[in-house]
Amino acid sequence: MPVISARERIATLFDRFDEFGRVELEVAGDPISFPGYEDAILLAERSSGESEAVITGVGSIERHQAVVALFEFGFLGGSMGEAAGARLQEAMRKAGESSRPFIAITSTGGARMQEGMAALAQMPRTVAASVDLARTGVPRISVLAHPTTGGVYASFAALADILIAEVGATIGFAGPRVAETMSGKRLPPGSHTAEAAFRKGLVDAVVDSKELRNVLGRLLVILEPAS
Amino acid sequence: MTAWDEYQLARHPGRPTPRYYVQTICEDFFELHGDRAGSDDPATLVSLARLEGHPIAVAAFDRGSPSAGGFRKVIRLIELAGRLELPVITLVDCPGADPGFDSEYAGLASAISRTFEVVLTVESPVISIVTGEGGSGGAMVLACGDVVAIQEHAVFSVIAPEGAAEILHRDPARGAEVADALRPTSADLLRLGLADFVLSEPKGGAHIDPVEAARGIASWLSTTLSDVRASPRDRAARFSRRPN
Numbered sequence: 001m002p003v004i005s006a007r008e009r010i011a012t013l014f015d016r017f018d019e020f021g022r023v024e025l026e027v028a029g030d031p032i033s034f035p036g037y038e039d040a041i042l043l044a045e046r047s048s049g050e051s052e053a054v055i056t057g058v059g060s061i062e063r064h065q066a067v068v069a070l071f072e073f074g075f076l077g078g079s080m081g082e083a084a085g086a087r088l089q090e091a092m093r094k095a096g097e098s099s100r101p102f103i104a105i106t107s108t109g110g111a112r113m114q115e116g117m118a119a120l121a122q123m124p125r126t127v128a129a130s131v132d133l134a135r136t137g138v139p140r141i142s143v144l145a146h147p148t149t150g151g152v153y154a155s156f157a158a159l160a161d162i163l164i165a166e167v168g169a170t171i172g173f174a175g176p177r178v179a180e181t182m183s184g185k186r187l188p189p190g191s192h193t194a195e196a197a198f199r200k201g202l203v204d205a206v207v208d209s210k211e212l213r214n215v216l217g218r219l220l221v222i223l224e225p226a227s
Numbered sequence: 228m229t230a231w232d233e234y235q236l237a238r239h240p241g242r243p244t245p246r247y248y249v250q251t252i253c254e255d256f257f258e259l260h261g262d263r264a265g266s267d268d269p270a271t272l273v274s275l276a277r278l279e280g281h282p283i284a285v286a287a288f289d290r291g292s293p294s295a296g297g298f299r300k301v302i303r304l305i306e307l308a309g310r311l312e313l314p315v316i317t318l319v320d321c322p323g324a325d326p327g328f329d330s331e332y333a334g335l336a337s338a339i340s341r342t343f344e345v346v347l348t349v350e351s352p353v354i355s356i357v358t359g360e361g362g363s364g365g366a367m368v369l370a371c372g373d374v375v376a377i378q379e380h381a382v383f384s385v386i387a388p389e390g391a392a393e394i395l396h397r398d399p400a401r402g403a404e405v406a407d408a409l410r411p412t413s414a415d416l417l418r419l420g421l422a423d424f425v426l427s428e429p430k431g432g433a434h435i436d437p438v439e440a441a442r443g444i445a446s447w448l449s450t451t452l453s454d455v456r457a458s459p460r461d462r463a464a465r466f467s468r469r470p471n
Binding site: 031032034035085086089110111112113115116117118119120121122123124125127128130131150151153154155156157158159172173174178179181182183185187188191192196197200201202 | 324326327328331332334335336337339340341343344346347348363364365367371383384385386390391393394408409410411415416419421462463465466467
């Protein structure tokens with residue numbers, strides 16, 4: 001199952017994308033002085049061309065706009081640390097402020113180990129931002145792309161009002177390998193996939209990546225407030 | 228003491244459990260059971276109780292890994308506490324959520340995210356105490372109170388040292404080597420602003436003298452309950468900033 005980069009997504013999904021870039025709330029990150037982390041960040045920046053694992057901005061599909069957050073799996077496995085949390089919080093705030101739907105497209109292994117408990121703190125941080133956003137009355141949409149696991153899935157992503165999973169994506173709180181190791185049992189074939197999640201009622205739809213623009217565009221039209 | 232030593236104390240088989248503390252500290256407690264959706268997770272203890280003449284609600288991960296149904300039990304309890312205006316006390320001794328197939332497909336990720344939501348938004352005051360091993364997002368849902376305390380020899384980490392060793396060295400047996408790097412001790416949690424208090428334990432650890440350890444928690448709770456009643460706080464604010 002190939003991973004689709006954030007930039008490729010932006011190109012195929014949106015007619016226009018105005019990126020927010022770095023946000024004020026970001027802090028210079030190495031909260032627990034994890035050995036080798038600073039070098040790993042530099043390497044991730046070079047290999048992915050991104051400054052963090054989350055890219056935010058306003059995306060347009062035809063005449064409809066949404067605030068969008070995309071995870072770049074090529075940046076340390078799309079993991080969520082303080083900077084990613086700050087960008088997500090700020091993007092959700094802007095969505096509420098501008099009354100635009102919020103779309104998150106996740107491709108992530110979860111909380112970033114190298115930031116320790118500071119990474120885990122991004123779960124309640126993004127949940128709180130999502131709850132504030134919900135109160136403004138705009139819809140929250142999560143697209144769970146390959147792969148989506150751990151602390152991102154189990155925080156703001158799963159809390160969305162509409163959950164869309166991509167065909168063939170690995171989806172689970174625990175990754176399948178962890179689930180097998182911890183439980184000591186072989187998982188049934190097809191476990192931890194988008195299709196299994198759909199059968200069990202965990203997501204609203206399974207959508208092929210080629211159809212995603214269409215589906216998101218339709219949702220934005222359906223949910224547009226009547227004029 | 229190394230972080231790995233702290234793990235040994237936090238995981239000590241004789242270490243008092245959240246259930247022990249609730250039984251010892253409260254005048255009386257009535258345990259609630261079931262998520263009203265087909266399960267009663269044994270790793271999750273939710274209870275109504277009487278403490279110093281006041282009604283309270285208690286939600287605890289009781290030395291185990293809660294399944295999706297466990298999180299739904301917590302949601303039930305906290306929504307009830309909000310309606311009855313009961314202060315909520317949460318206790319954490321939980322290496323992580325139950326990652327098994329059944330739990331996953333009972334909606335584990337959604338249940339965890341909803342639990343964060345109710346813990347962060349309930350109108351009642353929430354006081355959190357980490358009493359043993361805390362691990363990953365499953366445990367984090369009950370460590371988001373207005374006030375968070377951690378016992379001296381309790382630990383909390385984004386991932387267990389064995390899991391980190393598996394990722395870093397492809398060898399879970401090397402947990403002792405990586406434990407320090409994860410900064411999982413009570414002092415680390417305080418420094419990161421994710422705990423407000425470290426509760427001291429009997430010399431050698433809570434298992435040496437559980438009664439004394441319970442007394443320590445009880446006296447701290449007594450002061451803290453009146454403090455949080457007097458001044459409600461922005462529960463989520465601590466997660467958006469880090470002390471320097």
